Amino acid sequence: MPGALTQPQTKLSLHPAPRPACETALELANVSKTYGSGAGAVHALRGVDLHIGTGSLSLIAGPSGSGKSTLLSVLGCLMQPSAGSVRVFGEALEKRSESHRSSVRRVNFGFVFQGIHLLPALTGLENVLLAGEIKGLSASEEQARSLMARVGVAELHDRLPKDMSGGQRQRVAIARALFGKPRILLADEPTAALDRRNAAATLELLRELSRSLDVAVIVVSHDRSLFHYADRLLELEDGRLKE
Amino acid sequence: MIPVAFKNLLHNRARLAVALGGVAFSVVLTLIELGILLGFLKNATAVIDRTPAELWVMAPQTPNQDMSHPISDRIAGQTRSVPGVAWAENLIFDWGVWKGADGRQENVQIIGIDLDGHIPLPLIAEKEDLEKLRRPNTVLLDTAERKRLGVDRVGVQAELWGRRAEIVGFTRGGRTFTTAAILVAQYDQAKEFTFTPMGGQTSFVQVKVADGYRVEDVQERLRERLSGVEVLTGAEFRARTIRYWLVTTGVGTGFLISALMGLLVGGAVVAQVLYANVVEHLKEFGVMKALGASPWWQTGLLLEQAAYVGLGGCALGLLSSAGLARVVEATQTPIWMPWPLMLCALAVAVVICLAASMVPAAKLLRLEPAAVFMS
Numbered sequence: 371m372p373g374a375l376t377q378p379q380t381k382l383s384l385h386p387a388p389r390p391a392c393e394t395a396l397e398l399a400n401v402s403k404t405y406g407s408g409a410g411a412v413h414a415l416r417g418v419d420l421h422i423g424t425g426s427l428s429l430i431a432g433p434s435g436s437g438k439s440t441l442l443s444v445l446g447c448l449m450q451p452s453a454g455s456v457r458v459f460g461e462a463l464e465k466r467s468e469s470h471r472s473s474v475r476r477v478n479f480g481f482v483f484q485g486i487h488l489l490p491a492l493t494g495l496e497n498v499l500l501a502g503e504i505k506g507l508s509a510s511e512e513q514a515r516s517l518m519a520r521v522g523v524a525e526l527h528d529r530l531p532k533d534m535s536g537g538q539r540q541r542v543a544i545a546r547a548l549f550g551k552p553r554i555l556l557a558d559e560p561t562a563a564l565d566r567r568n569a570a571a572t573l574e575l576l577r578e579l580s581r582s583l584d585v586a587v588i589v590v591s592h593d594r595s596l597f598h599y600a601d602r603l604l605e606l607e608d609g610r611l612k613e
Numbered sequence: 614m615i616p617v618a619f620k621n622l623l624h625n626r627a628r629l630a631v632a633l634g635g636v637a638f639s640v641v642l643t644l645i646e647l648g649i650l651l652g653f654l655k656n657a658t659a660v661i662d663r664t665p666a667e668l669w670v671m672a673p674q675t676p677n678q679d680m681s682h683p684i685s686d687r688i689a690g691q692t693r694s695v696p697g698v699a700w701a702e703n704l705i706f707d708w709g710v711w712k713g714a715d716g717r718q719e720n721v722q723i724i725g726i727d728l729d730g731h732i733p734l735p736l737i738a739e740k741e742d743l744e745k746l747r748r749p750n751t752v753l754l755d756t757a758e759r760k761r762l763g764v765d766r767v768g769v770q771a772e773l774w775g776r777r778a779e780i781v782g783f784t785r786g787g788r789t790f791t792t793a794a795i796l797v798a799q800y801d802q803a804k805e806f807t808f809t810p811m812g813g814q815t816s817f818v819q820v821k822v823a824d825g826y827r828v829e830d831v832q833e834r835l836r837e838r839l840s841g842v843e844v845l846t847g848a849e850f851r852a853r854t855i856r857y858w859l860v861t862t863g864v865g866t867g868f869l870i871s872a873l874m875g876l877l878v879g880g881a882v883v884a885q886v887l888y889a890n891v892v893e894h895l896k897e898f899g900v901m902k903a904l905g906a907s908p909w910w911q912t913g914l915l916l917e918q919a920a921y922v923g924l925g926g927c928a929l930g931l932l933s934s935a936g937l938a939r940v941v942e943a944t945q946t947p948i949w950m951p952w953p954l955m956l957c958a959l960a961v962a963v964v965i966c967l968a969a970s971m972v973p974a975a976k977l978l979r980l981e982p983a984a985v986f987m988s
Contacts, residue, residue: 443983448903469907476905487900489617491624496615503615504906 394460395478395554395586396422396445401454402609403440414440415451416609422602424553427577427587429600430611437609438590439558445588446479446556447471459553476505480547480585484559486539488531494518494542495527501549517545521575537568544575548583555579557589561596573599618917621890629922632886636926636962637933639879643872644934644950644958645941650868651954652947657790657858658851660706660724663735666819667828668835669850670701673843676861677854679722679789681706683814684842692818695834697826702730703815705800707807708793712772713763721762721794723752723773724787725803732819734784734797742782746799752778752806755787757945758794773806788947790858820844876965883922884969887915891973895980902982911977915970923966927959 398420405412414437422428422445432438443449444456447463456463458474466474480501488497498514518524521541523534531539540560547555557576561569573589573596580587580601589600597603605612622629655662660678661669670692672682692701705725712718726732728746742753752773754764762771769780773796787795796806804811822831828846835844845853859865891898901911934950941948 439983446903446983448981448983472905472907475903479905481900481903483896483900485896487896489621489894489897491620492615492617496617496620500615500617500901501904504901504904504910 393424393584394421395424395458396420396588397455397457397460398444399455399457401444401451401456403437403444403449404452413609415444418454418609418611420604420611422554422586422588424586425581425584426601427573427580427589427599428602428604429597430588430590430604430606431592431594431597432606433592436606438592438606441606441611442556442558442588442590446481447475476550478553480549480552480555482540482543482547482555482557482560484562486531486536486543486563488539488542488546490531493528493530494523494534494545497531497542498546498549501546505550507550514545514549517548518542521545521548521579535568536563537565537572540564540568540572541575544572544579548579548585551583553585555585555587557587559591560589561591561593566595569593569596570599577601618914619921621894621914622918622921625890628886628889632883632922633926633929635882635886636879636922636966637929639875639877639882640927640930640958640962641933641937642875642878643962644930644955645937645948646868646872646875647954647958648934648938648948648950649941649946650865650872651951652949653790653864654855654858655949656788656792656947658854659786659788660735661847661851661854664732664819664847665821666732667822667847668820668832669845669847670818670820670835670839670842671816671845671850673841675843676857677790678706678850679791681816683707683809683811683816684818686813686815686818688839688842689815689818691839692820692835695831695838697823697831697834699821699823700731701818701820702727702732703800704732704817704819705798705803705807705811706816707803707809707811709773709796709806709808711762711794711796714769714771715763717763719762719794721773721796722789722791723803723806724795724797725800725806726797727800730800731821736784736787736795736797738784738797739782742784745781746797746802748781749802750777750779751781751798751802753782753784753797754780755795756783756785757788759783762794774808776805778806792945792947876961879926879962880965880969883919883926883966884972886922887918887970888973888976890918891915891977895984898977899980899982899984902980908978912970912974915974915977916967919966919970920963923963924959926966927962930962931955931959 398418401415401418403415430438444451458478463471495514518527521544523538523541526534526538561572576587577599670688672684675681686703689701689703692698707723709721709723710718711721726734738753745751764780767780771778784797798806822828832844938948938950
């Protein structure tokens with residue numbers, strides 16, 4: 371049925387040696403982010419403290435303009451906070467160079483975006499492999515195919531994004547994010563472009579992946595119907611985080 | 614390795630066609646402009662290039678082979694007395710006015726040579742036609758100019774500076790920068806056809822250096838021995854002729870500016886196409902950056918795309934230029950596109966395409982990866 375998600379056909383172990391459960395992946399200590407200065411300053415984050423462990427799905431909710439995108443950017447080392455400390459697996463990054471943070475991103479992070487953003491000229495398999503190439507990994511086609519099978523889109527390997535449904539594209543994007551065995555997966559409104567059924571299936575998949583792959587999955591969403599998939603629900607309001 | 618650059622280009626074929634067309638147009642424009650310029654310059658030095666003489670004696674400051682000033686023809690005799698000179702002979706290369714039987718008038722260039730001398734005619738001619746020049750009032754006409762002068766056969770008569778002249782045969786390969794028709798006559802006869810009074814005078818003395826002597830040494834001796842003239846090697850005279858047409862007249866600057874404009878048009882098209890591609894896929898590029906793509910990786914992607922466009926466009930441009938050159942040749946416009954010129958055009962076009970890719974690369978490098986979360 372076009373547009374519908376299929377359940378994963380195979381469950382392959384992508385991590386030969388399981389990691390210890392609940393390792394602390396991300397730590398934010400008193401993180402603030404301010405855009406602009408003076409009277410026009412916008413305080414997107416105010417003194418955020420947060421610990422996120424592997425093997426669980428954390429969901430960050432909040433109304434529009436509450437600072438969710440900024441928090442995600444700071445968590446993903448895409449943006450430097452104005453104040454406070456960010457640690458990734460214990461390593462403090464606030465004083466490190468952009469190239470070092472980029473390398474930390476390459477090794478530890480996978481990203482799933484609201485707009486999905488697969489390269490339209492590449493097939494599903496090539497989009498997944500590209501992530502490996504960017505990360506400087508010896509891009510194994512077998513590994514990419516396994517990942518696609520793992521997220522239930524094995525049959526889409528030679529299909530272009532324009533020939534996929536929204537749900538299928540999102541699954542390919544998840545496979546892309548998981549290539550290279552990242553330990554942290556950040557997902558920004560991953561269900562925004564999906565219907566209810568596909569949205570639920572995507573969250574189910576992310577939760578299952580967090581456990582089976584021992585990955586810290588952090589999802590930003592404002593869709594309350596998805597909250598029950600989260601192991602941990604965090605609410606962001608006016609730049610302040612509440613659990 | 615995934616051919617991302619290649620696939621990105623192929624994905625939008627209309628845009629790729631515009632880019633290839635832009636580069637091809639640029640290469641055609643450049644090659645045809647430079648080819649015509651080289652064709653003119655080749656003609657400009659044709660007489661110098663085709664003579665076995667190593668030294669030229671001429672009036673001081675003679676700017677090129679087509680604009681000689683008369684010197685005494687006794688200089689040839691003085692030249693022969695200098696050690697190291699194998700032979701020295703007079704050459705008339707001057708202007709005349711052709712007046713045909715149908716009344717048409719044309720400025721023509723007249724070459725006058727000693728038929729018994731050492732200097733071969735710097736054009737292609739049949740031996741028996743050259744022998745016919747021993748008859749009075751006879752000339753050979755370059756076959757390329759038959760139509761222009763209305764000469765359809767041997768035996769046609771005309772006036773050259775008031776004297777009757779009969780066409781007794783045809784030559785080939787006689788072209789000059791001025792594109793005037795070339796007539797060949799026996800040396801003394803030619804003096805009567807030119808509109809510069811040439812009694813006791815000549816245009817040039819050509820000198821062959823004897824075996825065992827250095828050209829520079831003989832040149833130096835001639836400079837010491839001969840007064841009121843200039844002595845240049847063939848290479849020096851050639852360089853002066855080219856410099857005159859290229860620099861002094863500004864013709865070369867005009868052609869070079871046109872050629873440069875052609876290259877810049879191609880570069881601008883490639884920059885625009887690659888820039889549009891980056892802008893259209895800014896989010897995707899942001900994703901790559903977020904995934905950890907290094908600036909080198911992203912710049913490399915754009916450089917690769919530019920190289921494909923450059924090479925593909927050049928291939929099309931070279932093919933089109935080769936075809937167009939034949940059309941240009943058919944119009945009697947001189948054009949010469951040697952392979953080094955084509956290689957240079959290809960190299961320069963690819964370099965410009967690569968440089969053009971730096972415009973979108975700058976945008977890409979400024980792109981904040983966090984922007985993908987901010988939409």
